[in-house]
Amino acid sequence: MTVFPPPLGPPRRLVRSLVIAACLLPLGAAAAEPIVETFQRDIQPVLKKYCYDCHGDGIDKGGVTLDAFKDAAALRDHPLWLRVLKNVRSGIMPPAEENHPLPPADAEKISAWIKRQAFGLDPTKPDPGRITVRRLNRTEYRNTIRDLVGVDFDAEHALAADDIGYGFDTIGDLLTLSPMRMEKFLEAAQAIVAKGVPTDSRALTEQIAVGQDFLTADGTKNGEPMSFYQERRVAHRFRASAAGDYRVVLTAMVDGRTNPDPGRCKITVTSDGREFFSQEYAWHDCQFYFDERVLRWEPGEHEIAFHLQPLEPPNRQRDKMDYKILTVRVLGPLDRQDWLPPTNYARFFPRDRPPVEPAARRAYAREVLSTFATKAYRRPVGAATLDRLVALAESIYQTPDTTFEVGLGRAFVAILASPRFLFRVEEAEPAAPGEPFAHVDNYALASRLSYFLWSTLPDDELLRHAAAGTLRPHLRAQVRRMLADPKSAALVENFTGQWLQSRELGHLSLDRPLILAREGITLPPPSRRNPVRTEVTAEQRAAMQREAEAYFAHVVREDRSVLELIDSDYAFLNATLAAYYGLPAETAPGAEFRRVALPADDPRGGGVLTMAATLAVTSNPTRTSPVKRGKWILENILGAPAPPPPPDIPSLEDTEKKISGRTPTQREVLALHREAPLCASCHARMDPLGLALENFNALGLHRTQEFGQPIDAAGELFTGESFKNIRDLKRILVTGHREEIYRTLTEKLLIYALGRGLEYYDVPTVDAIVARLAAHEGKFSELLLGVIESAPFQQRRAAADSPSPSLPPSVSPSLPPSVSPSLTAAPPAPAPR
């Protein structure tokens, strides 16, 4: 029996160590496994010194016991050690108030042991995990259609909303396909092809110009509207592709007020100076006019001009009296012989016309379908699939009065409804013999890259590299190219929209009058003279969302440190947002977002925490919620999510009774949280962080008092540092808690990119990326490349459904079976003290 020699010390410790030793099952004559040996030798002393006061010797605070492991298998308790790891790394344990902090060297020892022994992970062979095949989500579908067919499809309304997991809509498991969703995909495919794929090789060309396209010679005025009382000549040029007849369709309107006006005018319409239409108009309150003429044009440009001549002197004008050019459509050349291929024809059909002979047609169909399907499926198409597609197309275009293009259109619909289009099916290169992991093949990698950075299908260059096998050797160059491409705006929008939850801004309830009333501000009622809107407008909400995106885009493009996402000395603003924040108009004129340097004494500072978007999304409709804000910071910045509230929350007494005569401040209300021990353990962690933001109301605007009481934003982090205000707190976070920030961002980006939650075997992957960030001042490119070059992104398990190879046959859970071990799960509620 291996007895751990008791250290010198009080008798209690002696007894405890004997008890521990007795608990550890001896393995008899066989040598103890390394996990047991290393635990007893390296880890237990540390645990004894720092943890067993609460988590050993029969005490199990928070339901956690660290000294009752029966055997080696019991030691391999992944969920338990994952929680220990998270708590130790984020500094939650040992609790700061115990004043017994864990030295970094010991923390590192525990961390290393957990990864190597308890998790049984081989650091040279990180486990890529398993991603359930991912269906395209709504955003990806819309972008893929845009790039494949050239149609802007309103996926948000036509397709059902995607289910969200771990905060993102990219999670394979949750992207389900119910019959109703499938119906919508089918209808979408039909609608998209109907809109985007030409039905014939020749079409009557139509050019459309609207009134505003018709301009005066100096370009300052246009044809919509033109006053009856002012002479004006406006013109627009059209193209004739061949000599022939062209039909010109004029749509205009006369727009006067309700009471008759004596105004009259004469409109003369000319083509290259020659009149072909003229008409006199008198008052009407709203009348439309449709006229058509056929013109004969030679090839080249032709100018159509409208000349308005008033027929009444200007002093007779009573009120508004306008002639508006609505549209001018030019159709032609009218002769079928001269018709051209429709726009978008060459995108699908490389030849000018399809062949007539059936076998040639079939071969051409095969060529067209092969090109389209390869792009749509993001990999080469099999011969059997192509056969089926060609047969389908042929069955349609062979019917009388049906064009070749319509037949192929039907096959395109089939492609867009196919599982190979809707799902990102991935294949792997063959694994080396005996190896559990294999690289995903080049096409799968191209897809992963394009959907990660662009939320759309791979472009031609990526597919060329994939086909030639040159993608991996040129990986970094391709990533650089992809980031520089405007399509990378998708990464910014979709990641920040979900990480910061700013997507919710569009429909968030914010009662501006009630929010401002708490500061004693009463909004004037809107009147005709002063139509100030009381609600937060759609334009303002959009600007708030774009602030976060513009800022994040800057960090990405300029390769700034990700710590600037938390704290900086600049912001990104435009005119709408500057007005919203109450800043002078010169700060950021115009609709475009620009970088604005912040003064040193700015109460807000830079970074996402103090952006209106974040502040609004973490509030209630009528007031701030420091608890929500504190929880948000813990989850999304520090990676230390608060446990859920316990089931039997006792009702707080009416706080108004305790604070006589006035409405209590948020700080006073929440102080009750910290009086009750049941509540204090978690709220002591959350509340101070949220209270630090109390200087910003639920609209995200700065304030210094609430209900006449000055706001006190000072507090203390759960790791002991005290701060005076939010700027102080941000500084502490980016200087003293870098690793937590790096880790949380890495986890979030990994989840978004991979499309699955993180498991215990992902710890080494995350750690490696964190190390990269730490070694390079947190530059964003290190995070991005770290994710792309990681094992989970580059590889997958060789047997698609195998469990992690290091998972032992039996694990004795200390958590109930219905909780899945995950890095992103919050620990369960602590037991009452």
Place this chain on the structure above:
Amino acid sequence: MKLPSHRPAAAPLDRRRFLRNLGVCVALPALESFLPRRLLAATATGAPLAATTATGAPLRTAFIYFPNGAIPGAWWPTGEGTSFELNRTMRPLAKVRDQLQILGGLTANSAVGGVDGGGDHARANGVFLTGVRIKKTGGTDFQAGVSADQIMAQQIGLLTPFRSLELSCDAVQNAGTCDTGYSCVYQHNLSWSSPTAPMTPEVNPRLLFERLFGAGPRGERQQNLLLRQQQQRSILDFVLADSRDLQGIVSGRDRAKLDEYFTSVRDIEQRIQRAEQSRVGRAQPDADAPAGIPAGVTDYVRLMYDMLHLAFQTDSTRVATFMLAGDGSDRTFPDLGIADGHHFLTHHNNKADYIEKVTQIDTWYTTQLAYFLEKMAQTKDVDGHSLLHNSQIVYGSGNADGNRHTHENLPVLLAGGGGGTLRPGRYTQHAKVPVTNLYLSMMDRIGGGRALDRFGDSTGRLAHV
């Protein structure tokens, strides 16, 4: 077992007259006599028809869900049995009082937290129709169970153009996380066709209408629908073959995903086949398609109720679920002057003004229900009874007291006559009986297959319904 009599009390209504009486525009190939054919079939086999009342009308089932429980002091009636007084929240239902059974003491045991800890909203929503302990996960390996409506759809779905319909008024969904530790999937879906396949609800009344009756102007709808289905038919063979190919090369969970695809496509294919084979054309309603999702929530909810009514009236389906809002809903009600979120207010901690506001919200929800039930009561069915008489409609929530997140004594009522098999107009107390017992009793009335011994966490049938 009651054999339908050969000569029913009401004169056999021909379908054309029936539809005309209901104000729907008819587009039928031939006159068809509705009742006698079914009865003849019934007497031939000697078995009662599934989802059909004794007088030959379709029997409809609906489950309507409202979030966050109801303030008990205003919900529960006074009195008992047939002599009971509606309380404040149910007063809007006064006109249909005699068609209601208010059921006290029902529980959703599988929604109780226990070792799973927090997450009562995800559980309330996910357990209400499934009766199983849903898996606590942020995403990976999420799992619920088959819901009661889908069990019914499996048995009688083939009788109607749509096996079942799922509706919801949760048009917008949150970014980020939902209830502690649970994926949002549990709060966005009420109906599940398998433990891992949620039946996504439709939130847009226009899209729902078009799905049922076709798109476009009234005269062209039927044609558009047929054309669209025809085109779809032509490509379904291809996509099914493609998916079979894929099944051969993927494994494990990927295969399960592709199974979802395969099942969904087959569902569509079967629906198109049924439509083509049916000799009676689809009943086209007189109404125009709605424009979209109305801005005001009262209009929105009523419009969705209208669609449900229309679906039942035209016998497009006999099983439906309507999730008014997922549990945990934090909807505000500016029209009621309530600026705070519903969920936020339900954690009232006994503050009187919060309780008052929640009661107003509860009453608003029952007012909309009354709109629907009255409409159903005023609509004549094939056999001369009202639609409501030939329905069994559950209206309830998986949370009892929103403040304490309890799951016993759920606020549930059962409306309708069940085609004569229910005894409404009563307030009954059941001693801690699982709500799944009620569903079993409802399944009995549907018939159509082997009767289940249990469903979810049921312990038997619900007595005295």
